[in-house]
Amino acid sequence: MIQEAARYKPGDSMWVIYRQIGASERAVTALGFPGTHEKPLYVNATGESVLLTTGPYTDNVCRPVAPERMTDQQLRAGSEFADEAPCWCCATRGKQCELANRSHDERGTGRIVLARCFP
Numbered sequence: 001m002i003q004e005a006a007r008y009k010p011g012d013s014m015w016v017i018y019r020q021i022g023a024s025e026r027a028v029t030a031l032g033f034p035g036t037h038e039k040p041l042y043v044n045a046t047g048e049s050v051l052l053t054t055g056p057y058t059d060n061v062c063r064p065v066a067p068e069r070m071t072d073q074q075l076r077a078g079s080e081f082a083d084e085a086p087c088w089c090c091a092t093r094g095k096q097c098e099l100a101n102r103s104h105d106e107r108g109t110g111r112i113v114l115a116r117c118f119p
Contacts, residue, residue, distance in 0.1 A: 013107050019118055028115050029090070030101070035108030039084045043113045044075040050092060050117040051075075054085035055099045062087035064098045075114075088112070095119035 015032035042052055055062075055070040073081050075090075086104060089097035097119065103112055 040103035090117035
């Protein structure tokens with residue numbers, strides 16, 4: 001993860017995507033670098049194989065949709081995957097997740113570096 005983040009310089013736009021894991025505790029799920037790619041590029045920096053799920057907006061937000069509207073992609077550690085869908089989530093091997101994260105904002109589409117995935 002640090003090696004991926006080091007590719008960018010101070011002042012570059014960045015997202016920090018996190019998950020609430022307790023009443024006052026959060027864990028970083030991914031770092032995103034908007035405006036760096038034509039379509040979302042996901043980089044698996046978790047150190048293990050994960051399931052990346054992508055899908056469409058629903059009423060202009062990222063939320064669960066019918067399975068036939070989603071794409072699942074198994075990502076090996078260190079691998080990359082590009083997908084045009086604007087929403088994503090990632091899960092540990094053998095688990096599922098719910099679409100909740102955006103792959104772009106007003107600054108553009110980005111490179112999303114996965115740090116930790118949850119069931």
